[in-house]
Amino acid sequence: MGKNLTKRQKEILRHILTFYEENNYPPSVRDIARLHNCSVKGAYDHILALEKKGFIERAARRSRSIVLTESAKHVLRPASERRIPLIGRIAAGGPILADEHFEEFCDFPLDKWEKDNYRFFALKIEGDSMRDAGILDGDIGIFRYQQSAEPGKIIVALVDSEGTAEKEATVKYYFREGRRNILRAANPAYPDTIVQNLQIQGILRGLVRPQV
Amino acid sequence: MGKNLTKRQKEILRHILTFYEENNYPPSVRDIARLHNCSVKGAYDHILALEKKGFIERAARRSRSIVLTESAKHVLRPASERRIPLIGRIAAGGPILADEHFEEFCDFPLDKWEKDNYRFFALKIEGDSMRDAGILDGDIGIFRYQQSAEPGKIIVALVDSEGTAEKEATVKYYFREGRRNILRAANPAYPDTIVQNLQIQGILRGLVRPQV
DNA sequence: TGCCAAATGAAACGAACGTATACTATAATT
DNA sequence: AATTATAGTATACGTTCGTTTCATTTGGCA
Numbered sequence: 001m002g003k004n005l006t007k008r009q010k011e012i013l014r015h016i017l018t019f020y021e022e023n024n025y026p027p028s029v030r031d032i033a034r035l036h037n038c039s040v041k042g043a044y045d046h047i048l049a050l051e052k053k054g055f056i057e058r059a060a061r062r063s064r065s066i067v068l069t070e071s072a073k074h075v076l077r078p079a080s081e082r083r084i085p086l087i088g089r090i091a092a093g094g095p096i097l098a099d100e101h102f103e104e105f106c107d108f109p110l111d112k113w114e115k116d117n118y119r120f121f122a123l124k125i126e127g128d129s130m131r132d133a134g135i136l137d138g139d140i141g142i143f144r145y146q147q148s149a150e151p152g153k154i155i156v157a158l159v160d161s162e163g164t165a166e167k168e169a170t171v172k173y174y175f176r177e178g179r180r181n182i183l184r185a186a187n188p189a190y191p192d193t194i195v196q197n198l199q200i201q202g203i204l205r206g207l208v209r210p211q212v
Numbered sequence: 213m214g215k216n217l218t219k220r221q222k223e224i225l226r227h228i229l230t231f232y233e234e235n236n237y238p239p240s241v242r243d244i245a246r247l248h249n250c251s252v253k254g255a256y257d258h259i260l261a262l263e264k265k266g267f268i269e270r271a272a273r274r275s276r277s278i279v280l281t282e283s284a285k286h287v288l289r290p291a292s293e294r295r296i297p298l299i300g301r302i303a304a305g306g307p308i309l310a311d312e313h314f315e316e317f318c319d320f321p322l323d324k325w326e327k328d329n330y331r332f333f334a335l336k337i338e339g340d341s342m343r344d345a346g347i348l349d350g351d352i353g354i355f356r357y358q359q360s361a362e363p364g365k366i367i368v369a370l371v372d373s374e375g376t377a378e379k380e381a382t383v384k385y386y387f388r389e390g391r392r393n394i395l396r397a398a399n400p401a402y403p404d405t406i407v408q409n410l411q412i413q414g415i416l417r418g419l420v421r422p423q424v
Numbered sequence: 425t426g427c428c429a430a431a432t433g434a435a436a437c438g439a440a441c442g443t444a445t446a447c448t449a450t451a452a453t454t
Numbered sequence: 455a456a457t458t459a460t461a462g463t464a465t466a467c468g469t470t471c472g473t474t475t476c477a478t479t480t481g482g483c484a
Contacts (some may be wrong), residue, residue: 060442452458452468
């Protein structure tokens with residue numbers, strides 16, 4: 001997965017999407033050649049390359065059978081615009097919005113809630129430490145990506161996870177006391193956590209509960 | 213517009229939709245003929261008829277250029293099956309799923325959660341009576357429409373609202389005690405409500421919280 | 425019964441389409 | 455310097471596809 005796209009290949013991808021959005025059916029090889037202003041073979045080669053890299057799928061010898069994969073859609077419209085990546089485990093040090101962390105995408109009517117340019121991600125919440133804030137085990141939190149937060153907000157922070165080199169995302173209230181950062185659960189059973197170097201990843205902006 | 217469909221034509225329409233959902237690109241005339249188990253000409257004539265009646269659109273001489281119109285989608289799957297109506301106030305006696313109650317539609321990734329034939333609706337929840345179940349004021353509950361429920365489930369029930377002839381929808385835990393129906397809040401500050409003739413409208417299947 | 429109209433099918437034509445061959449050129453990598 | 459990946463043109467082959475022609479069947483209905 002996650003191979004790199006060349007500039008031309010990305011152009012082709014976008015042409016395919018554009019054609020599809022305008023016509024509601026996929027383009028033929030010649031349609032793509034026309035849009036890209038190149039020869040049929042040129043377009044065809046790009047299609048083969050895009051297929052090999054996993055950005056499109058198609059049926060051999062069938063006309064107009066190109067479909068964009070999730071990766072392609074993700075490349076063409078960044079997470080913030082429409083689809084929210086659901087984050088899995090976070091490797092040490094890496095940025096939270098790297099492709100390798102995306103387990104799947106969480107379709108979400110985001111555009112009705114927010115119209116700005118922030119990027120969002122989703123995180124499955126485990127445990128009942130935020131129970132009293134109405135956030136239960138299994139809920140999917142929708143977070144706006146930002147690296148700082150006002151005290152009192154519910155945030156995602158990265159903390160070291162035992163036994164592995166990976167980090168773990170934890171969801172807590174964020175407070176400050178002097179120079180110390182405090183992570184506080186919304187459940188009196190959990191004690192505060194005090195951390196010096198806090199890696200804030202985002203603040204809670206929404207919630208989805210798959211089942212009740 | 214809105215002409216009538218013959219039985220065969222509706223079958224063809226459904227075949228087109230089925231093919232499209234399975235492949236993500238439209239069928240060719242021969243694909244349709246295969247699905248309908250008829251000749252190419254038979255399928256083609258049906259396509260022409262469907263086009264004349266406004267259920268499909270297509271580009272002449274272009275392969276796989278059939279697209280279903282809104283009318284077709286409406287015929288094939290009524291609104292209630294996919295988009296979730298957001299219910300406003302409920303007039304006295306009327307069924308909860310009447311058009312007049314829909315204030316708007318709540319687009320929701322329903323298909324990933326449920327694959328059955330139930331009908332769903334959404335309801336904005338007011339108050340904090342279900343706070344301890346993680347359902348806060350302003351949350352939008354997603355309910356499966358059904359008129360009975362097992363005890364212990366969170367349901368929507370219709371109760372008389374003071375001063376008006378209208379009914380109000382209330383969300384509570386449902387319990388039984390002998391022949392009496394008990395509506396119980398998930399907040400100790402609220403007392404149980406005991407009702408004799410309970411109008412259950414649906415049970416909670418999901419939740420969306422627009423803002424935190 | 426006989427006739428019309430709608431529905432259906434086999435076959436075929438030509439356009440649209442995927443695919444292949446051959447050749448050129450550029451840039452990055454080995 | 456050789457290799458590989460990318461990008462491109464022009465041309466052509468064979469398949470898929472929309473469309474048409476002609477003939478056949480089917481189902482009312484006068």
